[in-house]
Amino acid sequence: METLISKIRNFLSMKMFTGIIFIGLALLIYGMLYSNVKPETYDIELFSVAQKNIYSPKTVIDEQKSEIEKDKAAEEVPNVYEYKKEAAQNRVALISSVFDFIEEVRQEPSDEGDSAAEGDLPDETGVDSITASGKPKKTIDEQLSSLKEKLSKNTTEDVTKYLPDSVFKSLLEANESELSRVKSVVLNQIESIMGDKIKEEEVQGARKELEKRMTSLSFTKPVLDAGIELGKYAIVPNNIYSPELTKERKQQAMDAIEPEKIFQGELLVQKDQTIDKEVYRKLKLLGLLKSNPTIKPLIGLAIFVFMIVGTLYLHYHHVKEPEEKNQNRLIMISIILLSSLLIMKVIDLVEELDIEDIAYLFPAAMAPMLVRILLNDRVAMIVTIILAACGSIIFHGGVDGTIDVEIALYILFSGLSGILFISNQKHRVNILQAGIFVSFVNVLLLFFLVLMGNGQFTRMEYVYYIIFAFVSGITSAVLTIGFLPFFEAGFGILSSMKLIELSNPNHPLLKKILTEAPGTYHHSVMVANLAEAACEAIGENGLLARVGCYYHDIGKTKRPVFFIENQVNIDNPHDRLSPEASKDIIIAHATDGANMLRKYKMPQEIIDIAEQHHGTTLLKYFYYKAKEKDEDIDEASFRYPGPKPQTKEAAIIAVADSVEAAVRSKNNPSPEEISKVVHQIVQDRLKDGQFSQCDITLKELEVVKKTFCETLNGIFHSRIEYPEMKKQKVKEA
Structure with missing residues (x-):
């Protein structure tokens, strides 16, 4: 899907492609709702015989009859x-x-x-x-x-x-x-x-x-x-x-007359009845004659669709994300919306088989839960409101041009309950639990609608309502689970559930780090703790930072012994190598890691963190070692190829990586020493311009430093020496 979108985007300009998406979405929604809005018309002549019962599709004011009644009321008023x-x-x-x-x-x-x-x-x-x-x-x-x-x-x-x-x-x-x-x-x-x-x-x-x-x-x-x-x-x-008082009294009498109305569902003419002038006038007024059709519902539908697309445009316009990412999200939202509308149309066709209230089978929570998992609460609520409005038009009870408020409430509350429950869940298994929760909400809402209407229902009808409500909730969960991998893979969406799956220690790459480079694995976990806390402190994606840390040093598994955290009871191999050779091995772990992650088709956000976590920093140890031999050594050759961190998460992980290594190298560091190390590393990165390509602020960096210090103080806190340990030390002395 991403490949196809990229080809289209390359052929068209960015703005033109966005415009085509919005126009296409508007036309498709209009086309789906058209048949539910366009009133049925009849080829009827005056004084002909009706071939079937004709009912009013809507409630309208009969202006002509109202004026006649008002004139009668005015005539009955005596002179004042x-x-x-x-x-x-x-x-x-x-x-x-x-x-x-x-x-x-x-x-x-x-x-x-x-x-x-x-x-x-x-x-x-x-x-x-x-x-x-x-x-x-x-x-x-x-x-x-x-x-x-x-x-x-x-x-x-x-x-x-x-x-x-x-x-x-x-x-x-x-x-x-x-x-x-x-x-x-x-x-x-x-x-x-x-x-x-x-x-x-x-x-x-x-x-x-x-x-x-x-x-x-x-x-x-x-x-x-x-x-x-x-x-x-x-x-x-x-x-x-008094002409003035008489006119005033007549006007009062006219105003007191309620407008004459033709009510929705009112029988206009029975089958085999002659179409007289009065019936013909009413049919004409309602726009039910083919010779005099009304376009007002179609204009109203156009306004409705404009409002829907306008709402999505305003959201799209105010989201500060790269244009390409926004386009992908817009296409995904459009597909989810249109898929839900298509399901509505299918259920609407089945409803014509006289299966009463089958509309309540619609999986109303599917689209909201999908959007909530893939994007966020805000967009999910927008989608829920749009679907509720569209559902009220599609499921209109067989009367064209009308809306069903009850089904709108059902879809709205069902969707909101799905968003509410799924918001705090991180695992796919919780989607099914959310579906069950939605089912119970559906049952309560249906009973509310039934009891408020004070209708008379049999026990079997109540059973049908319960079945419809539960099927709607469970189907929403099943479809969400089924569609989720398609959208994650097709649009490169890194959802919270996907991140949880990637954090599983049984993942092949994590098992590879644990078995081949245990020191690197431990280092990655420690960095993850630091980065997650710091990201959450400034309102960024802490879960992404944690999972990104797990994989950021995957390239070290290619030559694990060349990295100090994996050198247990062995000599340092760099002692036997030239600074240039050591530099190449160390720098290669960033690019090697990115290539390995691409091979395993990992999300782009994880690959970016692996590539960017060192930015273009200088390998100072090997650079100065090389400089001792050659004063003219090129500094650029001892820098990582980059790119520099592009996101706040990548920038925080870059600092956390250095901070963890620096503090771990000290023996029982005090809080003052930890604070000094953290401050020094952040200042070095600032002076080196490593944050120039991401939008992290100085204020946020202060929060990050404070969070690092608090977390590290918790890890490297002072420990109590037990009596046995003291005795052992005395003996050793």
């Missing part, structure tokens, strides 16, 4: 009137002011000269023609003219336009007593009648009522008629129609 209580007072005040003006005008003197003789004679009407000041009054015509002028100027409503002159003339000619009485009567009647609510259409009736009340009163006919006319004029509507 607003009672103007102040209208009676205003009309009384208006008529009262008319009478006041009449009385005022009656007392106005004439503009012409007067004679005493004329002032002593009454006028023809019997009304005194002399004012209180002794001047002659105006004539009736002059009074009428003055009154009309005042009324038109001084009132908010010009009554002269609506009442004939005869009304005013009659009141001007009336005597003071009668005028006062008619004023009182008219004002009382206006106030009484307008105390009730009067609509526009009730005004005439109110005016007739006033006329009826006043007709029987004892006034002269002209004055009575004038009073009636003034009273009738004053009667106006005080219960006014």
Whole structure:
């Protein structure tokens, strides 16, 4: 798989290949979900006969019917009137002011000269023609003219336009007593009648009522008629129609009407029933007619797929790993996702055989557990959420364009339980245990869904649910175990479980080190303890560091006696060799080890550690020994070929390797001596630029040094001498 991907990557640019992966994944997911989203359409004509029962695939609002119901509700709302209580007072005040003006005008003197003789004679009407000041009054015509002028100027409503002159003339000619009485009567009647609510259409009736009340009163006919006319004029509507309030009430009535809906699963038309206009309209509204299909579900699916791929892109974009490694992971995630969707589609096809709730057989925890083992929790959770969302679309209960929330919850919790249990497990046998754990979670979740739905189920149906739940969990574990080697080998993934397997002492290479170079084996174990603790202290992969240490000196098995830790009771062979020959043998162990690891098809991370654990450091002992003979000796020829450590784990192992050897060479080192050795070795590596190609920081190096010291102090702690040992020493002395 890696070879094929490398060929494609070489043919295309890195970014183009990544884009093709995302586009291909989006198209494949869209294609798999298309049939579950595309609504079934029917070739039906108006007034034709239905060939089968047709049900609504979704719940929609019937806008047309809703509007009809709202219009009916609005029509039933009566007109709203607003009672103007102040209208009676205003009309009384208006008529009262008319009478006041009449009385005022009656007392106005004439503009012409007067004679005493004329002032002593009454006028023809019997009304005194002399004012209180002794001047002659105006004539009736002059009074009428003055009154009309005042009324038109001084009132908010010009009554002269609506009442004939005869009304005013009659009141001007009336005597003071009668005028006062008619004023009182008219004002009382206006106030009484307008105390009730009067609509526009009730005004005439109110005016007739006033006329009826006043007709029987004892006034002269002209004055009575004038009073009636003034009273009738004053009667106006005080219960006014309010368009705003009416509109508001109608709107409230319309808002109170619940929208008419066509519900999911509703029977639209029965078999052999005639398709009338109403049924045809509903079919058209739901997009079930071939002549009028809807594309909304397809657009919705496109948005859904975009969100899925967008989520994966955001994760891919923020992971700070080499582009090539990220691409491999993306392809692997895509294969796992598509494989799970393919299993869903197969189960969906079986579901059409009317095997109820067979969707719960889906191995929901398979993909999450695979991704968790191969990558990490974060990606596993993303995959779980995506599968739960896709499952809710695929297992839609036979109703296109809908989602099943229950199956989504089932897949989500089943996947999360698989991640939860597998997170702390390091062995493949634990995958099966995780599957059993998932099965129990599935059973609990199914019973939760069944009991929450308050459905009636037989005992056999409960048994089926338990079987489905257990089969789902166990199948998830079995498929995970089956697919895991394929992904580990095909994509070069070094999982925790793979590392545990490589750490087994029965591995051929570890047995080779133990039997052929026991000193190197012991050294490797000690370095592993140091490196693992330091890596975990700075948040790196401690297990990878430990396993890498086990194999980092495998090249020494080719010539074990040339390395000091394997020289037990023998002379040092380097004493008989030239510095150049010794240098070649020592340096060769790094490349020899890498070649041996490649031969055994070990993971690349382990090979890199074997190659990089000495970087390009200088073999100081043999270099200075050679320099004693030749001052012009080339320093570069006494350096390891490298490369320098590329990862934090490799850098820590490189330091741990030197530290362990240096401290072991000392006799009962004190904590101060250990600290000094560790500090010196780290400083030498920094000055020599051995950390220039990895991203380890100075702060992390301080943590590493502290961890090394703590671990070494625990290994080389002071021991108590027992009495027997003391006696033996005395005897020897």
